[in-house]
Amino acid sequence: MQRFLNSAKIYRMDHDWKIDDFCDASVELVRRSGLEQCYIRPILFRSLDEEHPAFGVNPFPNPLACYIGAWDWGKYLGDEAIEKGVDVCVSSWNRLTPNSLPAMAKSGANYMNSQLIKMEALLNGFAEGIALDDRGYVSEGSGENIFTVSNGIVNTPPLSSSVLPGITRDSVIQICQELGITIKERTIQRAALYVSDEIFFSGTAAEITPIRSVDRIQIGNGERGEITAKIQKVFFEITSGEREAPGPWLTYVREQKARAANQPGAGAANNGRNSKAKGKTESGATPVEPELVARARAAAME
Numbered sequence: 001m002q003r004f005l006n007s008a009k010i011y012r013m014d015h016d017w018k019i020d021d022f023c024d025a026s027v028e029l030v031r032r033s034g035l036e037q038c039y040i041r042p043i044l045f046r047s048l049d050e051e052h053p054a055f056g057v058n059p060f061p062n063p064l065a066c067y068i069g070a071w072d073w074g075k076y077l078g079d080e081a082i083e084k085g086v087d088v089c090v091s092s093w094n095r096l097t098p099n100s101l102p103a104m105a106k107s108g109a110n111y112m113n114s115q116l117i118k119m120e121a122l123l124n125g126f127a128e129g130i131a132l133d134d135r136g137y138v139s140e141g142s143g144e145n146i147f148t149v150s151n152g153i154v155n156t157p158p159l160s161s162s163v164l165p166g167i168t169r170d171s172v173i174q175i176c177q178e179l180g181i182t183i184k185e186r187t188i189q190r191a192a193l194y195v196s197d198e199i200f201f202s203g204t205a206a207e208i209t210p211i212r213s214v215d216r217i218q219i220g221n222g223e224r225g226e227i228t229a230k231i232q233k234v235f236f237e238i239t240s241g242e243r244e245a246p247g248p249w250l251t252y253v254r255e256q257k258a259r260a261a262n263q264p265g266a267g268a269a270n271n272g273r274n275s276k277a278k279g280k281t282e283s284g285a286t287p288v289e290p291e292l293v294a295r296a297r298a299a300a301m302e
């Protein structure tokens with residue numbers, strides 16, 4: 001949610017909502033949706049009303065509106081991807097240049113670039129494309145951050161390689177630190193991909209997905225690597241609540257879990273958010289009305 005607020009700030013989208021408003025609305029949405037597992041997508045956008053029917057480039061007169069969608073997305077890169085890995089290519093499309101569209105902001109416009117990368121990859125028979133930055137260094141997948149493993153060291157491109165500051169990227173960094181695996185943020189050349197021992201993607205949708213080939217060049221032994229498997233295992237244990245997270249990662253949605261999480265020894269799982277009274281927000285702003293965007297799922301699965 002902080003990245004969401006940062007993205008809005010970069011685009012000068014001034015509003016009165018506080019981070020807790022978005023967090024509370026998301027929790028409420030998931031609770032009411034009845035979904036056992038889901039992806040959540042908050043969207044803040046420049047809307048219009050009768051007083052401001054403006055479609056011009058100047059966005060300032062347009063009122064802001066927010067929707068939050070939640071849907072069960074399944075396995076983003078295919079059912080077998082998590083175990084067997086995916087075949088990917090380096091895209092002919094570069095990632096955004098920092099002074100054109102900021103990759104730091106998760107904005108809808110960035111996804112036109114992602115679509116070009118993804119469509120090219122799919123049409124050429126790959127599951128995903130890896131984009132280079134404007135200098136030719138590895139940036140990220142169309143919707144995932146990327147990690148390489150060489151000689152036991154895990155590497156990932158720095159934010160200055162036009163990457164989205166991924167939540168899962170951050171989780172992988174913390175898991176590596178917890179497991180005592182050396183993790184380095186460093187610029188990565190395209191050629192270094194081909195000779196890596198292991199490569200994997202990270203993302204909320206992709207979770208941790210091994211890469212078994214790049215441009216038809218086999219990575220390692222063409223299977224999920226040992227270090228990837230180790231990180232993946234811990235990631236799934238934490239996200240399924242079986243293992244304590246290294247930080248306040250989890251927010252419990254159901255009351256009994258929230259109560260259990262608040263018991264002594266339950267770690268920082270609840271983050272204190274569920275105890276907040278509902279209704280008018282602390283800032284006095286109108287609470288965000290959560291909406292279930294059911295059609296989004298069908299569209300996303302096509």
Ligand SMILES: Cc1ncc(COP(=O)(O)O)c(C=O)c1O
Pocket residue numbers: 114140141142143144145163164165166167168169202203204205
């Ligand atoms: C371009 C891009 N990079 C990386 C990611 C992964 O970010 P996260 O782990 O926060 O889902 C995403 C996810 O939407 C993305 O769109």
